[in-house]
Amino acid sequence: MADDDSPPARSTAPATAEDAALQDALAAAHAAVWGYGVVGAALPVRDRGPVDDARAAHRDVRDELIALLDSRGTDPVETRAAYALPFPVLSAIDAAVLAVTLEDGVASAWTWVLDQATERATREMGVSVLTATELRAVGWRAAAGRTPVTSAFPGLPQP
Amino acid sequence: MSDSLRGPAAAGAFSRRTLLVATLAGTAALAAGCTGGAGAGIDAVTPAQADQLVAQVAVQAALVTAFDRALSASPQLAGTAAGLAAQARVQLERLRAAVPDADASASATSGSAVPLAAAGAREYLRAEIARAADAHATACPGFSGARAALLGSIAAGLRGQAGQLA
Numbered sequence: 005m006a007d008d009d010s011p012p013a014r015s016t017a018p019a020t021a022e023d024a025a026l027q028d029a030l031a032a033a034h035a036a037v038w039g040y041g042v043v044g045a046a047l048p049v050r051d052r053g054p055v056d057d058a059r060a061a062h063r064d065v066r067d068e069l070i071a072l073l074d075s076r077g078t079d080p081v082e083t084r085a086a087y088a089l090p091f092p093v094l095s096a097i098d099a100a101v102l103a104v105t106l107e108d109g110v111a112s113a114w115t116w117v118l119d120q121a122t123e124r125a126t127r128e129m130g131v132s133v134l135t136a137t138e139l140r141a142v143g144w145r146a147a148a149g150r151t152p153v154t155s156a157f158p159g160l161p162q163p
Numbered sequence: 164m165s166d167s168l169r170g171p172a173a174a175g176a177f178s179r180r181t182l183l184v185a186t187l188a189g190t191a192a193l194a195a196g197c198t199g200g201a202g203a204g205i206d207a208v209t210p211a212q213a214d215q216l217v218a219q220v221a222v223q224a225a226l227v228t229a230f231d232r233a234l235s236a237s238p239q240l241a242g243t244a245a246g247l248a249a250q251a252r253v254q255l256e257r258l259r260a261a262v263p264d265a266d267a268s269a270s271a272t273s274g275s276a277v278p279l280a281a282a283g284a285r286e287y288l289r290a291e292i293a294r295a296a297d298a299h300a301t302a303c304p305g306f307s308g309a310r311a312a313l314l315g316s317i318a319a320g321l322r323g324q325a326g327q328l329a
Contacts, residue, residue: 111319118303119312127304131315135300138319142326154323156250157316163253 014077025113025120026069027081029133032113033066034083039106042089046099058103058140062110065133100148107141108159115159134159208263208310215302216262219314222298223255226321229291237284244288247324251292254317261310289328296321 018024040059044052070080093102111134118130138158145153156162208216230248234241279287300318303311 111316115312115316118315119308121311122307124304127306127311127315130311131300131303131318134315135296135319135322138323139326142323152246152250154247154250154320154327156253156320157257157313158319158323160312160316163257 014079018073018078019076020122021120022117022122022126023073023076023078025117026073026126027078029110029113029117030066030069030073031081032110033062033069034081035087036062036106036110037066038083038087039102042093043099043103043106046093046102047096051096054140054143055103058107061136061140068129097148100144103144104141104148104150107137107144111137111141111159113159207308208306212306212310213263215305216258216310219299219302220255220258220262222295223251223258223317226291226295227251227255229288232279233284233288233291236279237281239281240284240288244328247292247327250320250324254320257313258317261313285328289325292321292325292328296325 018027037059040055040062044055044059047055073080089102090105091098091101093099114130114134114137118127118134121127121130138155141155141158142153145151227248230244230251234244234248296318299314299321303314303318306314
């Protein structure tokens with residue numbers, strides 16, 4: 005009886021490849037939430053609407069992933085105390101390039117989730133998140149002056 | 164100590180991408196193993212999935228035809244959307260490579276014989292791209308492994324394309 009009342013065993017190590025991929029996606033979401041703070045700080049207040057929207061979207065995904073992993077008995081990875089920027093963010097262009105970097109990182113994580121997932125619901129979530137990420141990335145690539153602004157294979161190696 | 168913003172993601176991305184490349188490049192050989200009855204794990208395809216993949220190739224082939232039709236009808240669109248058309252073709256090539264039996268891969272449909280008016284070409288193309296994106300996104304969760312990743316990625320890429328024509 006005592007065993008029946010025991011809480012499920014928990015671990016920081018994912019039990020499945022799908023959960024490991026979800027942990028990577030969660031780490032990418034943490035980085036995106038933090039990184040968009042930097043993006044916003046480099047932009048005038050009047051231009052921060054898309055930043056706020058993007059940050060909120062990544063927060064929502066982060067919270068959904070935390071709940072999902074928690075329900076599976078896996079301790080979700082936590083956000084880092086700090087992150088090192090890949091380059092100085094000193095202008096609006098820098099901010100847009102950083103946003104592209106963040107979205108591309110998230111896209112890469114979610115294509116891996118699609119690759120590793122065994123649950124149909126996880127793949128449905130993956131397509132949804134990947135699409136939202138690419139839509140944001142298109143806008144940021146344009147703001148960064150990159151061409152093309154679209155990607156044939158978001159999250160996958162480009163041809 | 165701080166962690167690189169690209170640290171966990173970039174390091175992971177490298178290994179993930181490398182593995183995905185290998186996985187996708189090995190799709191044909193893996194599928195050949197499936198038809199021979201070998202256990203292929205997460206990347207195995209059922210006959211129904213193989214048929215579905217052929218259907219997705221047909222969807223993408225129809226989109227490529229739609230690009231040709233729209234760009235022929237509107238020189239202005241041809242000047243702005245040629246890059247999108249090239250991406251659609253590359254997507255088609257990679258989808259065809261993912262079909263287990265390459266001989267079963269669908270070819271482009273002939274499309275409508277009715278000439279397309281230049282004024283409606285942009286909206287026509289946007290709708291066709293959205294239709295293809297819907298089809299790939301709907302099909303994606305029915306697959307596993309590299310094929311699920313490929314369909315999901317193409318669906319997302321097409322959504323981004325459609326937004327450029329809105």
